[in-house]
Amino acid sequence: MILFFGTRPGKRRELPLAALTCPHCGQTGSLQGTVAPHFVHIFWIPVYRLRPMVWVQCSHCKKGYDGRDLTLEMQQALKDTGM
Numbered sequence: 001m002i003l004f005f006g007t008r009p010g011k012r013r014e015l016p017l018a019a020l021t022c023p024h025c026g027q028t029g030s031l032q033g034t035v036a037p038h039f040v041h042i043f044w045i046p047v048y049r050l051r052p053m054v055w056v057q058c059s060h061c062k063k064g065y066d067g068r069d070l071t072l073e074m075q076q077a078l079k080d081t082g083m
């Protein structure tokens with residue numbers, strides 16, 4: 001039997017982080033967080049939800065933040081918006 005197994009991204013959510021200031025350019029209200037869930041699927045049926053991929057981008061200076069680049073404020077704000 002062939003088992004179709006893999007991971008697939010779920011529906012992305014965009015979260016504007018209006019209260020935050022970009023550490024790179026100092027602009028307030030230009031940061032936007034994106035949360036992309038990932039699922040393990042077997043035969044295209046999602047069976048397990050993995051840790052979502054999260055990143056933040058500044059629309060002013062275009063700098064992206066993810067993983068360790070996320071400041072505590074960013075992490076907190078993403079949590080507050082229901083990540």
Ligand SMILES: [Zn+2]
Pocket residue numbers: 022023024025026027030058059060061062063
């Ligand atoms: Zn910026």
